[in-house]
Amino acid sequence: MTSTPIADLWPARPGGADARPEAAYRLLQAAVESFAERGFHATTTRDIATAAGMSPAALYIHYPSKAALLAEISRTGHAATLALVRAAAGGAGDAAARMRRLVEDFTVWHARGRTVGRVVNYELHALPEDDYAVVAALRLDIEREVTALIEEGVTGGLFVVQEVRTAARAVTSLGIDVSRWYTDRSSETPEELGRRYGELVLRMLGARL
């Protein structure tokens, strides 16, 4: 099992109406792999261009800097995460069923998309200020969705939680950290891990199982 191809993150694929040129996808993919392996600061635009089979000059046609590449990766990765959280939180069933789905999807996403996950979660400090503000707002929206779902469960008598914000933090933290430790050699598939984490989180929230 390999990590998710970066192109899966971008809604418009090559050939779509507002698709990026294929070269831009190659650059994004090369940037994700380089940042994940060596860190943002130790990666040069030349490293990225070379990995994408281009010259540095060709890179600048698409992105003015490596920070611009990081910003697009981070914005897109966070937007996709928010979208899956919203889809699960707004789906069918009671708060417990929706929380289970949310944790399952969030876990699978971070296991399968661990290379992108490492970049978007561990290189936040390297984002230019304006891009950081956009990403911070997306992160806050994710936390708000999780918090609101826990509150709904508490109000409905499905969950028993003392500190809702701390519990929401624990739920997202468990999922994010999957991108740090999950590897091809992990004994569980992303889906198995997702189901087990869904179960553990529901217990943590005091749901009767």
Added chain:
Amino acid sequence: MTSTPIADLWPARPGGADARPEAAYRLLQAAVESFAERGFHATTTRDIATAAGMSPAALYIHYPSKAALLAEISRTGHAATLALVRAAAGGAGDAAARMRRLVEDFTVWHARGRTVGRVVNYELHALPEDDYAVVAALRLDIEREVTALIEEGVTGGLFVVQEVRTAARAVTSLGIDVSRWYTDRSSETPEELGRRYGELVLRMLGARL
């Protein structure tokens, strides 16, 4: 509230019987801060020496390379973590009381020692092979302690857990990820967070509270 000074990690302080020279502590402190801020690969021995107020030549008297500094930080950080886990797991009380203490101490450690925590958890891939083997063994010992304590609780009827290894992973993962997100601006003190995480973990393990 600031991050733990690095000297607190090393059992022999300056002046002790087998103490390192004060210059070595300054180098370790400078290396932790540089690695945490810019990543291992983007940090040069010159950066570390300069931050410690020394010449590169003076650094080499104490450490042959920046990898040797990383290795000492990682070994010592992991050994200290294992020591606190063993102390909690082997302490007084039933499995639930000891697990609560373990999670509290592990959480406080990663909140207060977050700068060291980021280096030892996110720069594992940069360790030389022999040092990696030592650190991997320490990490395995930490996981075994947590697993054994959960098994004891299950056997004693205090915990209800379906997959002990997944639950052990979740317990350590929650604590490790604290070093990623905890900051001086966090609304909870390390001790408050530790108590709340202790409560959440006991619920997750099916303990009756």
